[in-house]
Amino acid sequence: MVTLKIAFRNTLRQKRRTILTALTMLVGFILASVSIGWAGGTYSHVIDMFTRNRIGHIQIHAKGYMGKPSLHKSISQDRPVFEKIKNQKGIESWTSRVYSVGLASLKEKTGGIQITGIDVDKEVKTTNFDKKITQGRNLSKDSYKEALIGKGLSKILLADVGDDVIVISQGADGSIANDIYTVVGITDSGNEEADRTGFYIDLSDAQNLLVLGKRIHEIVIVCTDLDKVKKITNTLKSELAEYDLEVSPWQETAKSFYNAMQADLQGMWLMIFVIVLIIAVQVLNSVLMSVLERTREYGVLKAVGTRPFQVFKLVIFEVSIIAVASVLIGSLLSTFINHLLSVYGINLSEPFSYGGIEFNKLSSQVSARSVYLPAIIVILSSAGISVIPAIRAARTVAAKAMRSI
Amino acid sequence: MEENSNNDIIVTENVKKVYSENGVPVHAVKGIDLTISSGEFTAIVGPSGSGKTTFLNIISGLDDVTEGKVWLNGKLISSMKSRELSDFRRDNIGFIFQAYNLIPVLTAEENIEYIMLLQGVPKEERHERVVKMLEEVGLKGMENRIPTKLSGGQQQRVAIARAMVSRPTIILADEPTANLDSKTGAELLDMMRHLNERTGMTFVFSTHDNMVMERARRLITLKDGQVESDEMRN
Numbered sequence: 130m131v132t133l134k135i136a137f138r139n140t141l142r143q144k145r146r147t148i149l150t151a152l153t154m155l156v157g158f159i160l161a162s163v164s165i166g167w168a169g170g171t172y173s174h175v176i177d178m179f180t181r182n183r184i185g186h187i188q189i190h191a192k193g194y195m196g197k198p199s200l201h202k203s204i205s206q207d208r209p210v211f212e213k214i215k216n217q218k219g220i221e222s223w224t225s226r227v228y229s230v231g232l233a234s235l236k237e238k239t240g241g242i243q244i245t246g247i248d249v250d251k252e253v254k255t256t257n258f259d260k261k262i263t264q265g266r267n268l269s270k271d272s273y274k275e276a277l278i279g280k281g282l283s284k285i286l287l288a289d290v291g292d293d294v295i296v297i298s299q300g301a302d303g304s305i306a307n308d309i310y311t312v313v314g315i316t317d318s319g320n321e322e323a324d325r326t327g328f329y330i331d332l333s334d335a336q337n338l339l340v341l342g343k344r345i346h347e348i349v350i351v352c353t354d355l356d357k358v359k360k361i362t363n364t365l366k367s368e369l370a371e372y373d374l375e376v377s378p379w380q381e382t383a384k385s386f387y388n389a390m391q392a393d394l395q396g397m398w399l400m401i402f403v404i405v406l407i408i409a410v411q412v413l414n415s416v417l418m419s420v421l422e423r424t425r426e427y428g429v430l431k432a433v434g435t436r437p438f439q440v441f442k443l444v445i446f447e448v449s450i451i452a453v454a455s456v457l458i459g460s461l462l463s464t465f466i467n468h469l470l471s472v473y474g475i476n477l478s479e480p481f482s483y484g485g486i487e488f489n490k491l492s493s494q495v496s497a498r499s500v501y502l503p504a505i506i507v508i509l510s511s512a513g514i515s516v517i518p519a520i521r522a523a524r525t526v527a528a529k530a531m532r533s534i
Numbered sequence: 535m536e537e538n539s540n541n542d543i544i545v546t547e548n549v550k551k552v553y554s555e556n557g558v559p560v561h562a563v564k565g566i567d568l569t570i571s572s573g574e575f576t577a578i579v580g581p582s583g584s585g586k587t588t589f590l591n592i593i594s595g596l597d598d599v600t601e602g603k604v605w606l607n608g609k610l611i612s613s614m615k616s617r618e619l620s621d622f623r624r625d626n627i628g629f630i631f632q633a634y635n636l637i638p639v640l641t642a643e644e645n646i647e648y649i650m651l652l653q654g655v656p657k658e659e660r661h662e663r664v665v666k667m668l669e670e671v672g673l674k675g676m677e678n679r680i681p682t683k684l685s686g687g688q689q690q691r692v693a694i695a696r697a698m699v700s701r702p703t704i705i706l707a708d709e710p711t712a713n714l715d716s717k718t719g720a721e722l723l724d725m726m727r728h729l730n731e732r733t734g735m736t737f738v739f740s741t742h743d744n745m746v747m748e749r750a751r752r753l754i755t756l757k758d759g760q761v762e763s764d765e766m767r768n
């Protein structure tokens with residue numbers, strides 16, 4: 130195609146301008162790519178830290194539990210649900226929990242508690258539970274009437290490791306449930322509110338106390354890959370459709386956290402918008418200059434019978450050729466930069482915290498998105514803005530253009 | 535103009551052109567009636583500002599008329615739409631410009647080929663015609679040079695080849711020799727006249743140059759946008 134040939138040679142003819150235009154696009158590409166990679170890296174890092182702390186990636190409850198938790202909305206441990214989870218690919222670990230509320234007292238101090246029955250081994254694997262114990266030790270494997278209490282609660286009860294705490298709650302059968310537990314450790318989850326009421330006992334102890342038999346309230350699942358959570362949620366949903374269960378991804382169980390993350394991502398889009406603007410202005414400037422300088426050439430092309438649309442294409446082609454070249458070089462460079470940032474990351478001098486979790490290192494992420502999105506951005510914004518000079522060139526009035534030497 | 539005979543390539547009827555220069559009307563062409571027939575080798579002469587370029591632009595459809603009608607090859611071009619006119623020019627008019635105006639990034643060969651590409655002439659035929667034309671204008675061996683690597687005379691030869699190779703009905707040239715020394719200009723004029731005689735293609739050019747006037751078969755003199763004289767020679 131002769132128009133393409135002329136376009137290509139024109140880009141080589143105006144080397145200086147071509148290089149300047151290409152540099153603008155290249156810088157735009159790399160900025161976009163790094164900010165997308167960066168946002169992606171930070172985003173998944175923060176989400177992973179947050180979800181792995183307690184809520185996991187996916188939770189399963191009896192129907193209605195999420196809306197209105199109740200002792201009775203429970204899942205029997207005899208159900209094949211657990212088999213299905215074990216067989217599901219992409220799941221890193223999972224654990225079961227039992228929940229209820231009650232009162233704990235030590236001497237004359239009393240406090241409201243959130244009783245959580247945990248499967249110690251699995252809880253450690255799923256949420257690094259042992260890392261939260263700041264004093265004493267974890268519940269033992271064959272734990273019997275041992276308890277871990279939150280830092281805040283220990284202050285309220287003036288309880289220390291070794292103290293015996295009396296707990297009063299209600300059993301599933303309506304009876305009054307009470308028992309004595311020995312505090313073996315104190316936890317600090319970073320979430321002060323949770324630590325003021327946190328009371329952790331072994332799963333079977335909790336089932337005994339609450340007269341739940343072999344029933345639990347919650348299954349918490351952690352997937353190997355954050356990006357697969359939605360897919361695994363859907364698979365589980367359809368696999369477990371016959372049971373009266375709710376399968377919820379972290380986006381549902383931690384809605385406000387999810388919304389905060391989405392708001393954070395808007396920062397990235399703003400950045401991209403600014404990049405598009407910069408590219409557009411620069412490309413417009415350089416292409417408009419080149420079109421004005423070459424008015425005479427367009428005049429000749431039109432005089433000898435080149436259609437206006439062919440002249441239009443000529444301008445668009447020239448810009449697109451430069452854009453594609455910039456995208457190719459940009460892909461290599463930015464992948465390299467993103468790779469470096471993902472390996473080394475950046476240590477924050479001042480860590481920030483969210484939901485009680487502290488983040489002190491941010492890193493980037495190499496993904497398909499960090500290449501194809503900037504490519505689309507660069508090519509569309511430069512070809513798009515070139516429509517203006519291209520129309521101008523296409524409308525060149527040959528008679529006028531050739532008089533103006 | 536129903537009496538339009540097949541032999542008439544260009545017919546103008548009371549053609550007028552008024553430019554506006556800062557709101558002041560400039561009457562560049564003030565009513566020209568002319569008929570140019572097939573095979574003519576015609577020069578349009580006249581003092582600077584007499585309207586030669588304006589008239590050539592009008593009969594080639596590069597510029598529109600303020601008043602009057604223009605037929606080219608029996609078609610009323612003064613009322614054609616832009617794209618139609620563009621295709622019409624491509625197929626019917628060959629241009630030669632004072633400043634050569636070759637496409638700077640294309641080689642001599644590619645410049646000559648360009649209009650045939652627009653016309654969709656098949657590759658084989660394009661090549662055949664280009665080779666023949668290069669020989670005709672005496673540029674054998676220079677086909678792969680880009681315009682900046684050619685002398686003015688050589689560039690104008692490429693321009694002549696480009697204008698003729700697409701087999702238009704008429705070649706229009708606005709001061710084709712003005713940028714060349716008189717010897718080169720004379721050579722080119724002789725070549726064009728030879729091509730005119732051999733192929734029967736119609737040539738119309740504007741000029742200041744006595745040497746060009748001497749070689750013209752018909753001399754139309756403009757003055758103040760009007761035809762002052764129109765004489766046939768030898």
Ligand SMILES: Nc1ncnc2c1ncn2[C@@H]1O[C@H](COP(=O)(O)OP(=O)(O)OP(=O)(O)O)[C@@H](O)[C@H]1O
Nearest residue numbers: 553554555560562581582583584585586587588589
């Ligand atoms: N675009 C324009 N706007 C205003 N006036 C114009 C324009 N083009 C030409 N003119 C005027 O029209 C008149 C005729 O100009 P034209 O270029 O046709 O003359 P010419 O015979 O070709 O002159 P030259 O021998 O110098 O090339 C002149 O007075 C010129 O100033």
Ligand SMILES: [Mg+2]
Nearest residue numbers: 586587588708
């Ligand atoms: Mg002139």
